[in-house]
Amino acid sequence: MKWQKIQQTASGKYTRWVLIIAGFTALPWIITVLPFFGANNYTYSQLNLWLILAIVCLGLNLLTGVAGQISLGHAALFQIGAYIGGYFVARQGWPVWLVIIVAGLGTGIAGLILGLPALRLSGPYLAVATFGFSVAIPQLLAGSQDIAELYSDPNELATKIGVLTVPKQNLPGLKADDDLGRYFMFLLVFLIMLVLALNINRSRHGRAFYAIRDSETAATAMGVALGKYKLLAFIVSAVYAGVAGSLFAFQVGQLDANSTSFSVLASILFLTAIIIGGLGSVWGSVLGSAVITILPPFISAVNDTIKAAFGSSIENFESIFYGLLILIFIYFMPNGLSGAFQRLRMRYSSDPSKGPATPAEPAATDLPVS
Amino acid sequence: MLRLNDVWTYYGRISALKGVSLEVPEGAIVALLGANGAGKTTLLRTISGIVPASRGTIEYMGKPIEKVPADHIVKIGISQSPEGRQVFTDCTVLENLKLGAYTRRDKAKVKTDLEQVFEHFPRLRQRSNQLAGTLSGGEQQMLAIGRALMSQPKLLLLDEPSLGLAPILVKEIFQIIQEINRSGVTVLLVEQNAYLALNIASYGYVLETGKVVLAGTGDSLRQNEEVKHSYLGH
Amino acid sequence: MTALAIWATTTQPPLSVVSQATGQPFSWTIFLQSVINGISFGSIYALLAMGIVLIYKSSDVVNFAQGQMAMFLTYIAYSGMGLILGINFLQPHADLPARVGWGVFLGAIALSLVVAALMGMAIEKFMLRPLARSSVLSQVLATIGAGTLLYGLVSWIWKAEIRPFPRFEAVAGRPVQLGTPPDSIIITLEAINFLVVGLILSFLLYLFFRFTMVGTALRAMAQNAFAARLMGINVGRLNGLAWALSLMLSAIAGVLAGPRLQLEPNMMTDVGVKAFAAAVLGGMTSLPGALLGGLVIGIIDNLAGYYLGNGLQASIAFLIIILVLVIRPNGLLGKTIRKKV
Ligand SMILES: Nc1ncnc2c1ncn2[C@@H]1O[C@H](COP(=O)(O)OP(=O)(O)O)[C@@H](O)[C@H]1O
Ligand SMILES: [Mg+2]
Numbered sequence: 001m002k003w004q005k006i007q008q009t010a011s012g013k014y015t016r017w018v019l020i021i022a023g024f025t026a027l028p029w030i031i032t033v034l035p036f037f038g039a040n041n042y043t044y045s046q047l048n049l050w051l052i053l054a055i056v057c058l059g060l061n062l063l064t065g066v067a068g069q070i071s072l073g074h075a076a077l078f079q080i081g082a083y084i085g086g087y088f089v090a091r092q093g094w095p096v097w098l099v100i101i102v103a104g105l106g107t108g109i110a111g112l113i114l115g116l117p118a119l120r121l122s123g124p125y126l127a128v129a130t131f132g133f134s135v136a137i138p139q140l141l142a143g144s145q146d147i148a149e150l151y152s153d154p155n156e157l158a159t160k161i162g163v164l165t166v167p168k169q170n171l172p173g174l175k176a177d178d179d180l181g182r183y184f185m186f187l188l189v190f191l192i193m194l195v196l197a198l199n200i201n202r203s204r205h206g207r208a209f210y211a212i213r214d215s216e217t218a219a220t221a222m223g224v225a226l227g228k229y230k231l232l233a234f235i236v237s238a239v240y241a242g243v244a245g246s247l248f249a250f251q252v253g254q255l256d257a258n259s260t261s262f263s264v265l266a267s268i269l270f271l272t273a274i275i276i277g278g279l280g281s282v283w284g285s286v287l288g289s290a291v292i293t294i295l296p297p298f299i300s301a302v303n304d305t306i307k308a309a310f311g312s313s314i315e316n317f318e319s320i321f322y323g324l325l326i327l328i329f330i331y332f333m334p335n336g337l338s339g340a341f342q343r344l345r346m347r348y349s350s351d352p353s354k355g356p357a358t359p360a361e362p363a364a365t366d367l368p369v370s
Numbered sequence: 371m372l373r374l375n376d377v378w379t380y381y382g383r384i385s386a387l388k389g390v391s392l393e394v395p396e397g398a399i400v401a402l403l404g405a406n407g408a409g410k411t412t413l414l415r416t417i418s419g420i421v422p423a424s425r426g427t428i429e430y431m432g433k434p435i436e437k438v439p440a441d442h443i444v445k446i447g448i449s450q451s452p453e454g455r456q457v458f459t460d461c462t463v464l465e466n467l468k469l470g471a472y473t474r475r476d477k478a479k480v481k482t483d484l485e486q487v488f489e490h491f492p493r494l495r496q497r498s499n500q501l502a503g504t505l506s507g508g509e510q511q512m513l514a515i516g517r518a519l520m521s522q523p524k525l526l527l528l529d530e531p532s533l534g535l536a537p538i539l540v541k542e543i544f545q546i547i548q549e550i551n552r553s554g555v556t557v558l559l560v561e562q563n564a565y566l567a568l569n570i571a572s573y574g575y576v577l578e579t580g581k582v583v584l585a586g587t588g589d590s591l592r593q594n595e596e597v598k599h600s601y602l603g604h
Numbered sequence: 605m606t607a608l609a610i611w612a613t614t615t616q617p618p619l620s621v622v623s624q625a626t627g628q629p630f631s632w633t634i635f636l637q638s639v640i641n642g643i644s645f646g647s648i649y650a651l652l653a654m655g656i657v658l659i660y661k662s663s664d665v666v667n668f669a670q671g672q673m674a675m676f677l678t679y680i681a682y683s684g685m686g687l688i689l690g691i692n693f694l695q696p697h698a699d700l701p702a703r704v705g706w707g708v709f710l711g712a713i714a715l716s717l718v719v720a721a722l723m724g725m726a727i728e729k730f731m732l733r734p735l736a737r738s739s740v741l742s743q744v745l746a747t748i749g750a751g752t753l754l755y756g757l758v759s760w761i762w763k764a765e766i767r768p769f770p771r772f773e774a775v776a777g778r779p780v781q782l783g784t785p786p787d788s789i790i791i792t793l794e795a796i797n798f799l800v801v802g803l804i805l806s807f808l809l810y811l812f813f814r815f816t817m818v819g820t821a822l823r824a825m826a827q828n829a830f831a832a833r834l835m836g837i838n839v840g841r842l843n844g845l846a847w848a849l850s851l852m853l854s855a856i857a858g859v860l861a862g863p864r865l866q867l868e869p870n871m872m873t874d875v876g877v878k879a880f881a882a883a884v885l886g887g888m889t890s891l892p893g894a895l896l897g898g899l900v901i902g903i904i905d906n907l908a909g910y911y912l913g914n915g916l917q918a919s920i921a922f923l924i925i926i927l928v929l930v931i932r933p934n935g936l937l938g939k940t941i942r943k944k945v
Pocket of ligand 2: 407410411412453
């Protein structure tokens, strides 16, 4: 009896993962049905950027959505990962896979440093401390000669301070510019990080993170070692940002310390993605980052239409868009897309004709969004 | 003066009041008794418009007030000295009292009322420029009552004024409550100390898990076996 | 070199400190000049910081968009000048004069203040009141969303180009010079104006909170909103008032700093960040703290800018703030913060 049940769920899980992997594998071809996304390198590079963003968001959602700690410093962590990754590939010639791990761990240490103030700070104070991190790191990487000399090319006199040129990386045997091939390289990393995130969420540690978010005093009372778990949440989420950062270096090939990809704006964009996807939801992180990745060509298409109609396009048009998007989700869909899906599923999975509706089993991936 | 009819109040999905009906006649002191968690505080909050009633009617001087917002309730003459005093600890005693008169525009009358409060509570006059947070528990209770009086109420709601005070102070405060009542203010007095409350009240209600389970004159309740047993410690 | 120099300077007597940015030997004149510049522009940070504190104290909301709102209100003031002078201010190269007199200046400020007040009350009522029971994160993101939206709208309406902002004639005169030329300190009238206006407004706020009934009620509400409601205080309306006052301070800061910063959608981004830091440094719940925090940030900012170069300026400011916070989690003058439940 019991054994059967276990077998059943195990095989159900197995099928699900086969479907998930098949879906992700087919995605580069499926996505071409969308307008603006043809079977070309642009499309594939967007897919790669999506996976990168999704990895950051998986980590950020653990910290913010699950453990309830606001971070406006994730762009800086992402940047640290990118520069570590870029440095070891470009200057030391280390093997790519090792570099990804090193970038993750190195950024984890940075996360520990970022998390230290969190032991004593909360709410607005934590926000400003992490915000400061976001402001300071790009400046250090761009403005400090010592640090810049570490990674910039000594043979190339023309390099700008703070700029690191990285040979693009790909699966063995594939050309550096083959973004479709790179998709599968990134997909492998992404899937590993995804499985890890799902497991952390369900583990004892994951429950401790929830306890921190729901009430810090209650968490202490329950015996959750608050400080330890807060730090742990920062470290884990930094590892995610670092891994993603190194992939970013392999994708774009040139890192500019002052680029907006590493600015506070990027930190806000990460938060926007998890709000859209759903706080605390693993699949929400994936969905939310997809929305953020898909939007730009649509936004510029709208702007082009405006230009055609009124003669001039709107500068910073995307700000209007993102501002509205954040507000719409906060006011009308506070549980994000994953919350909306879950509600739909609840509605259709319980058949009222079959006696009392069994409460829909919370999907393993959709966490209770409060 | 005040009449509640089948009042239901919820905190989220939990009902704290389950159809309470009671009446406070003009000029009286009415006691509201009940164990911890019975819903006494909730009842006062509902009357004050802080926690809205989801069902039932509250009539004050013949008009329904269950939909009236909290700030307006004070203007029409109902004020409250809340449980736990809730004085503004970082404001001075004088500022606290002036805040009690926040809704009033008759400056001159406010001044004489302030004098009146100081007469009831001479200690507050001595400490008028001290921060309320530095007062003793008894003094804070006096301040809370004095502050409630500053709005010139016709109906005064008092939530456990004896809580945590030394017996001598309790006696003093109860005397002052009677004085206030004699000056024409109707009082609804919430107490766990049933003995004291029934001593000065002309009428009383006993609340249990959100329902009125007993009602009667002060004397009859004092004689009641159940009340004796549960609330008077006999 | 620079990164090491930061640590090296702390072990050497200050007189041998060499500016990394210029390579000049240490000079007290330059040091003092930096401090004075810092104090004067610090007043701008302080005005925004006091606005942030006003909102936080009254309604527990951290407004991450204070800078963006100040920027928007500066555009309003600019447009007010355009309206008064009859110049089409929406025109990409609107030719507003380099200097304006009392009438235009005050008219523009008045318009900006009115818009600030209305905007503050509207934001409180329609944006934040509905989120009163939501998480801190939702509230923070809502203000960020509003800021982002404002940024986009301003870029749309006025275009994103940089425009000069007219100077106020009365403070555009010759700067004050202290000492003889090689060793002199120069203070512009504008800089004096920053500090004077900042201090006057702080003092007015102090009077308002200490001696008016509404001010006292605001303080009472910040201490105990429940009891405030029992006093018949309309908490929603007072929160709206706090927002209005906050944005009015920002409007004034914007008009003062406009000529220095120049008009563009990003003009207040850096100022907003520093103001936020100032508010936290001062304790987030203390208006005098925010004033002090603003001035301190201004000074640190200028000294770091001169001695370490612009590159590391903001980092140092934040490093110091994080250190202060870790040592004194409630800031310089703050009380224990109330945890949001
Ligand atoms: N703010 C609140 N939220 C949820 N439940 C509450 C709240 N305040 C009181 N209750 C509940 O309502 C019931 C009545 O409480 P209360 O009115 O404070 O009782 P009393 O004043 O008689 O001790 C209790 O069960 C209490 O747990
Ligand atoms: Mg009670």
